[in-house]
Amino acid sequence: MPKMTMVDALNTALHQEMEQDDSVMVLGEDVGVDGGVFRVTEGLLDAFGEKRVIDTPLAEAGIVGTSIGMAIFGLRPVCEIQFSGFSYLAFHQLEAHAARMRWRSRGAYTVPMVLRTPYSGGVRALEHHSESREAYWAHTPGLKMVIPSTPRNARALLISAIRDPDPVIFYEPKAVYRAFREEVPEEEETWPIGKAQVVREGEHLTMISYGAMMRPTLEAADKLAQEDDVEAEVIDVLTIAPLDHHTFAESAKKTGRVVIIHEAPRSFGPGAEIVARLIESSFWYLEAPIRRVTGYDVVIPLFAYEKAYLPSAGRVLAAARETLESPA
Amino acid sequence: MPREVVDLPYQVEYLSILDEDGHVLDEDLEPEIPEDRLLRLHRTMLLARRFDERMLHLQRQGRIGTFAPVRGQEAAQMGIVAALRESDWMVPSFREQAASLWRGQSLESFLLAYGGFYQGNELPGNQMPEGSRNLPVAVPVGTQPLHAVGLSYAIQYRGQDDVVVTFFGDGATSEGDFHEAMNFAGVFQTPTIFVCQNNQWAISVPRSRQTNSETLAQKALAYGFPGRQVDGNDILAVYVAAEEAAERARSGDGPTMIECITYRLSMHTTADDPSRYREEEEVEEWRRRDPLPRFQAYLKQRDMLSDSDIEEAEEEILGEIQDAIDGAEERMEELANEELSMFDHMYAEMPPYLREQRDQLARELGRKEGNDA
Ligand SMILES: Cc1ncc(C[n+]2csc(CCOP(=O)(O)OP(=O)(O)O)c2C)c(N)n1
Ligand SMILES: [Mg+2]
Numbered sequence: 051m052p053k054m055t056m057v058d059a060l061n062t063a064l065h066q067e068m069e070q071d072d073s074v075m076v077l078g079e080d081v082g083v084d085g086g087v088f089r090v091t092e093g094l095l096d097a098f099g100e101k102r103v104i105d106t107p108l109a110e111a112g113i114v115g116t117s118i119g120m121a122i123f124g125l126r127p128v129c130e131i132q133f134s135g136f137s138y139l140a141f142h143q144l145e146a147h148a149a150r151m152r153w154r155s156r157g158a159y160t161v162p163m164v165l166r167t168p169y170s171g172g173v174r175a176l177e178h179h180s181e182s183r184e185a186y187w188a189h190t191p192g193l194k195m196v197i198p199s200t201p202r203n204a205r206a207l208l209i210s211a212i213r214d215p216d217p218v219i220f221y222e223p224k225a226v227y228r229a230f231r232e233e234v235p236e237e238e239e240t241w242p243i244g245k246a247q248v249v250r251e252g253e254h255l256t257m258i259s260y261g262a263m264m265r266p267t268l269e270a271a272d273k274l275a276q277e278d279d280v281e282a283e284v285i286d287v288l289t290i291a292p293l294d295h296h297t298f299a300e301s302a303k304k305t306g307r308v309v310i311i312h313e314a315p316r317s318f319g320p321g322a323e324i325v326a327r328l329i330e331s332s333f334w335y336l337e338a339p340i341r342r343v344t345g346y347d348v349v350i351p352l353f354a355y356e357k358a359y360l361p362s363a364g365r366v367l368a369a370a371r372e373t374l375e376s377p378a
Numbered sequence: 379m380p381r382e383v384v385d386l387p388y389q390v391e392y393l394s395i396l397d398e399d400g401h402v403l404d405e406d407l408e409p410e411i412p413e414d415r416l417l418r419l420h421r422t423m424l425l426a427r428r429f430d431e432r433m434l435h436l437q438r439q440g441r442i443g444t445f446a447p448v449r450g451q452e453a454a455q456m457g458i459v460a461a462l463r464e465s466d467w468m469v470p471s472f473r474e475q476a477a478s479l480w481r482g483q484s485l486e487s488f489l490l491a492y493g494g495f496y497q498g499n500e501l502p503g504n505q506m507p508e509g510s511r512n513l514p515v516a517v518p519v520g521t522q523p524l525h526a527v528g529l530s531y532a533i534q535y536r537g538q539d540d541v542v543v544t545f546f547g548d549g550a551t552s553e554g555d556f557h558e559a560m561n562f563a564g565v566f567q568t569p570t571i572f573v574c575q576n577n578q579w580a581i582s583v584p585r586s587r588q589t590n591s592e593t594l595a596q597k598a599l600a601y602g603f604p605g606r607q608v609d610g611n612d613i614l615a616v617y618v619a620a621e622e623a624a625e626r627a628r629s630g631d632g633p634t635m636i637e638c639i640t641y642r643l644s645m646h647t648t649a650d651d652p653s654r655y656r657e658e659e660e661v662e663e664w665r666r667r668d669p670l671p672r673f674q675a676y677l678k679q680r681d682m683l684s685d686s687d688i689e690e691a692e693e694e695i696l697g698e699i700q701d702a703i704d705g706a707e708e709r710m711e712e713l714a715n716e717e718l719s720m721f722d723h724m725y726a727e728m729p730p731y732l733r734e735q736r737d738q739l740a741r742e743l744g745r746k747e748g749n750d751a
Contacts, residue, residue: 083655084582107552107588108580174443178517346735351720354494358717
């Protein structure tokens with residue numbers, strides 16, 4: 051099995067899907083000749099030509115709106131927004147049309163498109179290049195919202211997203227892009243959208259996270275095992291919407307203690323929804339207040355203070371220990 | 379006549395005053411700029427150039443983060459702001475270091491901001507100095523021209539005669555917000571000057587793939603006001619175009635768009651590798667039209683500047699830049715532990731929940747629970 055970075059894995063998924071299905075198109079700013087500013091679309095122009103790999107003018111609403119039209123026709127556009135911080139320039143296209151076309155046309159027209167875009171902090175970037183605002187899309191009925199965390203699940207999820215009959219917003223954790231390699235099997239793999247994954251089993255505590263925050267979360271889980279003799283169960287959310295609360299509930303019923311970790315701002319973030327679902331499903335099993343380790347309710351600072359903003363393994367560990375100790 | 383050509387009130391004109399060697403092409407067009415101002419323009423242009431080079435080194439050494447070099451576009455920016463008053467507003471995008479230096483921004487503030495400290499935006503010289511009005515950088519491409527329209531509408535409403543200039547790139551003309559700004563300005567006849575720095579590239583996408591229009595300036599015609607092209611590497615031509623646009627705006631005749639034909643001699647940002655998408659020959663060709671030596675040649679022909687003057691200025695500038703770097707790095711060290719400032723300036727008053735979050739971070743970092751800014 052080849053070892054790949056997440057960039058390689060996503061690139062492989064695009065190559066494989068484009069090869070298999072000539073309705074799959076790639077469009078966006080700098081995706082062709084340049085291969086994407088993070089090189090995720092590298093080589094696609096040479097392999098599939100400029101009719102299918104389109105360097106668009108600099109216009110996010112244009113990219114998304116055009117993708118919607120292509121998708122209604124029956125193509126499978128995979129558009130790229132260069133940084134998620136610029137996806138808001140297409141907000142109305144997503145909210146007013148991509149999310150509603152199936153509903154508005156009573157199923158006659160659908161929008162099977164994917165919007166890929168890098169999100170997450172930790173790469174010393176400029177303003178608007180580090181944020182984590184998945185809640186906007188997860189809050190929008192009609193959109194699906196996916197965030198992979200490793201090369202392998204990134205490839206599987208991107209393939210599933212491309213084949214999905216509905217619009218999928220696909221956030222790529224840029225802090226993970228080239229952070230590590232993982233074995234990715236040659237043969238095609240998919241992962242169902244709407245399904246979380248238990249990536250570490252344990253009985254004392256449940257830790258729920260996704261995307262770039264899976265690394266500090268898993269690091270904290272290892273520390274708990276080494277230093278506290280605590281076995282944490284770690285769940286990778288993978289799909290933010292629709293949320294797989296059954297997997298969370300099952301784990302919470304077993305452990306009775308839950309910590310949720312994300313780098314998005316705290317208020318109205320995905321963690322808030324996960325807490326609500328757990329209260330609804332598992333209230334009587336909970337032995338301690340659920341804790342959230344999140345970004346703060348501020349604009350993510352320029353990079354000098356980024357570390358202080360982003361949840362670290364240390365912060366996760368401290369929250370986990372508090373959860374394990376309470377009620378004192 | 380069932381088919382008639384509709385007469386449009388404007389045509390697109392191309393203006394240049396200096397040739398590539400700095401000779402005046404048409405003396406009637408040569409602006410009357412006092413010698414000391416011309417020399418100050420040269421000094422600032424040289425500073426912008428050397429500072430840009432130095433920032434690139436600092437970035438390569440990991441001492442600052444990503445930034446967008448200005449090399450090659452100094453005249454296109456400085457010719458514009460030199461023709462304005464201090465009390466006029468500037469609404470920039472993210473590559474306007476040369477214009478901002480002219481408008482009083484300090485070297486240190488750039489270094490701090492690109493060093494990852496938003497405090498760079500608080501330093502004197504980058505804040506609005508008394509009488510000069512500069513908005514901070516706008517990274518989302520093409521979104522800021524609308525603010526220029528709002529500012530200029532407000533100026534007109536208050537009966538003042540200042541104008542607002544907004545800078546953006548060739549790529550930005552593809553964004554919807556840009557077109558909405560142009561349309562609003564046309565409809566409301568605001569005192570706005572739209573300055574497109576057409577540097578031929580938007581990262582890897584050439585100007586020809588950005589629009590099927592012959593020129594970018596002609597976009598203005600569709601919105602009912604004049605658009606013109608100028609040689610953006612000819613500071614005199616840019617100056618004249620800006621002066622005329624400002625005059626129009628001040629006298630209530632509405633907006634103008636100026637398309638500066640220029641070239642990005644450096645990479646898009648320090649994260650970019652232009653060899654992936656453009657030929658070295660093209661860059662070489664534009665190097666011959668470099669605005670700096672051209673302006674120097676002009677000043678020499680007018681006996682305002684000598685080689686030894688340039689040498690002297692180079693030396694001074696080197697020292698000035700080094701002082702700024704030393705100052706900025708010292709400041710960065712001082713600021714390194716002020717993470718709690720991330721909670722400042724979110725609202726006029728810090729909401730209680732935010733204060734709790736700040737206190738929590740203070741405890742985690744082992745810092746004193748601070749006061750509000
Ligand atoms: C809305 C938005 N989309 C994408 C980007 C990423 N990006 C930054 S600069 C740039 C190209 C800008 O080209 P142009 O307007 O010609 O300005 P230039 O960089 O040449 O100065 C792109 C695509 C962005 N900053 N904002
Ligand atoms: Mg450009």
